[in-house]
Amino acid sequence: MKVSSFIAGLLPLASLVLATPGPDPEKAATKKINEFEKRYQKYIEDTVKKRKTGCTKKNIRRRKEWSKLTKPERKSYLSAIYCLSAKPGITPQSVIPGARSRFDDFVVSHIQLTPFVHANGFFLAYHRYLIWLFETALREECGYKGAQPYWDWTLHWQDQSQHPVFDGSPSSLGSNGQYVPDRDPITIYLPGPRPVTFPPATGGGCVSGPLGPEKFKVNLGPIGYSPQGPDGGYGYNPRCLTRDLSPRLSQDSLRPRNVSFLLESESYARFNVNLDRAPGGNGVHGAGHFLMGTVQLDTYASPSDPMFYLHHSNLDRVFAIWQGQDQEGRTGVVWGTRTSGNVPPSANVTLDTPVPFGFVSPDIPLRELQSSIDGPFCVIYE
Ligand SMILES: *[C@@H]1O[C@H](CO)[C@@H](O)[C@H](O)[C@H]1NC(C)=O
Ligand SMILES: *[C@@H]1O[C@H](CO)[C@@H](O)[C@H](O)[C@H]1NC(C)=O
Ligand SMILES: [Cu+2]
Numbered sequence: 001m002k003v004s005s006f007i008a009g010l011l012p013l014a015s016l017v018l019a020t021p022g023p024d025p026e027k028a029a030t031k032k033i034n035e036f037e038k039r040y041q042k043y044i045e046d047t048v049k050k051r052k053t054g055c056t057k058k059n060i061r062r063r064k065e066w067s068k069l070t071k072p073e074r075k076s077y078l079s080a081i082y083c084l085s086a087k088p089g090i091t092p093q094s095v096i097p098g099a100r101s102r103f104d105d106f107v108v109s110h111i112q113l114t115p116f117v118h119a120n121g122f123f124l125a126y127h128r129y130l131i132w133l134f135e136t137a138l139r140e141e142c143g144y145k146g147a148q149p150y151w152d153w154t155l156h157w158q159d160q161s162q163h164p165v166f167d168g169s170p171s172s173l174g175s176n177g178q179y180v181p182d183r184d185p186i187t188i189y190l191p192g193p194r195p196v197t198f199p200p201a202t203g204g205g206c207v208s209g210p211l212g213p214e215k216f217k218v219n220l221g222p223i224g225y226s227p228q229g230p231d232g233g234y235g236y237n238p239r240c241l242t243r244d245l246s247p248r249l250s251q252d253s254l255r256p257r258n259v260s261f262l263l264e265s266e267s268y269a270r271f272n273v274n275l276d277r278a279p280g281g282n283g284v285h286g287a288g289h290f291l292m293g294t295v296q297l298d299t300y301a302s303p304s305d306p307m308f309y310l311h312h313s314n315l316d317r318v319f320a321i322w323q324g325q326d327q328e329g330r331t332g333v334v335w336g337t338r339t340s341g342n343v344p345p346s347a348n349v350t351l352d353t354p355v356p357f358g359f360v361s362p363d364i365p366l367r368e369l370q371s372s373i374d375g376p377f378c379v380i381y382e
Pocket of ligand 1: 255
């Protein structure tokens with residue numbers, strides 16, 4: 001046998017060896033996330049165990065992943081959403097004429113404050129408290145017994161339509177939107193030099209299931225892209241809830257590695273910026289919204305889809321887990337200014353700066369919105 005043919009004979013073997021998959025980096029990242037999460041949970045459980053007042057193990061709200069809820073628990077969450085959508089709100093019609101319900105009050109807070117609570121020093125605190133207020137309204141005004149569920153994007157990062165929250169069954173939050181061909185791309189304006197354009201994805205039409213057209217309506221918007229709703233999107237514009245799931249956007253930014261990367265951040269500034277909207281990418285915050293398309297591309301009225309609260313609870317969970325690695329060093333951290341993307345330029349926030357909430361709550365100093373088990377909060381992510 002000639003040497004050359006001997007080598008040629010080895011080549012297929014070599015490529016076989018190279019093709020053998022190494023350790024799956026996403027599995028390794030999931031393992032890391034679980035370790036971070038356990039350390040955080042231990043800290044919270046140990047701390048609340050010893051408390052006599054305020055947040056205790058009796059009153060702590062145990063937030064769970066949607067798929068960990070029992071079917072009756074999922075349905076009771078849905079019932080509370082219907083209840084809030086049927087209750088009259090507190091928003092003056094003279095300010096936002098399209099608001100119709102208690103559910104819409106929270107959409108209105110986000111609409112009014114969008115230019116002041118994103119890509120800035122209020123981002124995580126504002127959303128942390130908005131979720132708390134929404135969850136409190138579900139419990140106190142609509143008899144909901146559970147806690148706000150969250151959506152862990154990493155469970156089905158390759159194709160979010162596989163997540164039970166989107167399966168369209170009676171115990172889901174509705175399906176992907178029905179496929180509508182020949183749609184135009186949607187262009188949105190985020191703080192930054194250029195608008196961003198999203199091509200149509202896999203849906204685009206009305207969702208079916210519990211949030212389908214017979215059962216649920218979106219009243220406000222669009223504000224953040226054209227064509228806007230009546231009165232610039234502030235008017236009454238009742239329509240079905242739409243979605244347009246994009247596997248590509250999920251695969252780009254919502255892998256376990258994207259979350260473990262965040263949890264490894266040492267600095268709050270880096271953590272915050274990379275979570276919100278990573279330079280040159282969407283960040284887990286942007287990606288989670290954008291992959292749902294349509295209503296979730298409207299940076300103003302995005303809380304019109306209840307998925308907003310599941311998405312933001314998971315962001316808050318990642319924030320709480322990050323803080324839980326060094327509770328002393330990571331509460332009382334501030335970064336950023338008072339305007340979204342610092343446009344127009346504004347002062348840096350301090351712990352004394354009041355965070356605005358519009359009609360749903362008085363302003364609250366940033367200092368009080370730092371820890372998920374102090375100030376108004378009493379939450380653990382399980
Ligand atoms: C998400 O993680 C993948 C794999 O590490 C990386 O290629 C991608 O840039 C990350 N996306 C963002 C937005 O950071
Ligand atoms: C705001 O904070 C940044 C650091 O995060 C600092 O570089 C900048 O000088 C501060 N601006 C003012 C006006 O204090
Ligand atoms: Cu927001």
